[in-house]
Amino acid sequence: xxxxxxxxxxxxxxxxxxxxxRQLVDVAxxxxxxxxxxxxxxxxxxxxxxxxxxxxxxxxxxxxxGIESYECSGTPADCVKVAVDQILHRKPDLVLSGINHGxxxxxxxxxxxTMSAAIEGAIEGIPSLGFSLTNYSRNADFxxxxxxxxxLIQRVITQGLPEGTLLNVNIPNPExxxxxxxxxxxxxxxxxxxxxxxxxxxxxxxxxxLVGIFKDYDQxxxxxxxxxxxxxxxxxxxxxxxxxxxxxxxxNTWNLNE
Numbered sequence: 001x002x003x004x005x006x007x008x009x010x011x012x013x014x015x016x017x018x019x020x021x022r023q024l025v026d027v028a029x030x031x032x033x034x035x036x037x038x039x040x041x042x043x044x045x046x047x048x049x050x051x052x053x054x055x056x057x058x059x060x061x062x063x064x065x066g067i068e069s070y071e072c073s074g075t076p077a078d079c080v081k082v083a084v085d086q087i088l089h090r091k092p093d094l095v096l097s098g099i100n101h102g103x104x105x106x107x108x109x110x111x112x113x114t115m116s117a118a119i120e121g122a123i124e125g126i127p128s129l130g131f132s133l134t135n136y137s138r139n140a141d142f143x144x145x146x147x148x149x150x151x152l153i154q155r156v157i158t159q160g161l162p163e164g165t166l167l168n169v170n171i172p173n174p175e176x177x178x179x180x181x182x183x184x185x186x187x188x189x190x191x192x193x194x195x196x197x198x199x200x201x202x203x204x205x206x207x208x209x210l211v212g213i214f215k216d217y218d219q220x221x222x223x224x225x226x227x228x229x230x231x232x233x234x235x236x237x238x239x240x241x242x243x244x245x246x247x248x249x250x251x252n253t254w255n256l257n258e
Contacts, residue, residue: 006032006157007092009121011079013043013100013113016063016071020099023142024131025064027150028096031157035092036069037083039076039113044102046113048120049075056082076117084124095121096153098131098169099142105132105170105224105234106190106216115168119240122166127156129166134228135173144179145171148233151182161237168236172228183232188223190216 008028012021016038028034040059057073070087072079076097084091097117104112114130121128131149133140152169161167168187172179194212201207216225224234 003032007088008032008034008094008096009083009092010034010036010096011038011076011117012098013039013046013076015039015042018101019138020101020142023146024096024099025067027146031153034067035083035088036064036067037072037079037087039079040071040073043075043113045111046075047111048077048116051075051078058082076113077120080117080120091124091126095126095128100132101138101140102136103132103134103170104130104168105228106188109168109238118166122164122240125163127161129156129169131169133171133173144177148179148182164239164241165237168238170224170228170234172231174231179233180231183227183234185224185227185234185236186222187236188216188225189218190214190225
C-alpha cells in the first residue's frame with residue numbers, strides 16, 4: 001500500500017488542543033493520509049467509557065494545517081467509533097492514540113482513555129498503538145521520543161500486528177534528555193494505593209477527592225516500569241481479551257454443575 005492510500009486515524013484523551021496530539025500528527029502525516037478525531041475537552045481516566053445517555057457532537061476544526069480534523073464531545077473510545085462510522089466510512093489502516101501527557105504503564109492501561117482508544121481500534125481489527133510520555137506537564141519536551149515513535153509506526157506498517165493485539169508504548173523522561181532505546185516488556189505488577197480525602201466546600205457540604213500513591217510491587221527487570229526507570233521506551237504487546245486462559249482447566253475441576 002502506498003503512503004497516499006494509507007488512512008491513519010489519530011486521537012487522544014488529553015483533548016484536541018493538547019500539545020502531544022500535535023506532535024503525533026506531525027509524525028503520522030509522513031506515513032499516510034491523517035484524519036484527527038479527538039475529544040473537545042480532557043478525558044483522562046475515562047477508560048473504555050462510551051456515551052449512551054446524551055448526543056455525541058462533532059465539529060470540524062482547522063487546528064492542523066492540511067489535516068482533516070474534528071473535535072468530538074464524546075470519550076476517546078467514542079472518537080474511534082464515530083470516526084469509522086461517520087467520517088471515514090471505513091476502517092482506517094492504522095489507529096494512533098496520544099501522545100499522552102503522563103505514563104500509561106502497568107495498571108494504568110486499564111484506566112487510560114489514550115489506551116482505550118487504541119484498544120477500540122484493535123477491537124475493530126485495526127493495527128493500533130497508544131503513546132504516552134512520563135511527564136504530565138503541558139510544556140513537556142516530546143522531542144527525544146519522536147524518533148522511536150516513528151520507528152515503531154514504521155515497523156507496525158511493515159510487520160503488522162496479530163489480530164487483537166495493540167502496542168502500549170511509554171516514553172521515559174530522563175533528566176539528561178537522552179532516551180537509550182526500546183525495550184519490549186511485560187506489564188509490571190503495580191497499583192495505586194488510594195483513598196478519598198474528605199473536604200468541605202464553601203457551602204459547608206462534604207465532598208471527596210481521590211488521592212493516592214503509585215506503588216510498584218514487581219522486582220522483575222523485564223517490566224515496563226523497570227525499562228522506563230532505566231531510560232528506555234517500554235513497549236508492551238497488549239490484548240483486550242481479559243480471559244485467564246491458564247485458570248480455565250482448574251476452574252473446570254470445580255464441578256460447577258453438581
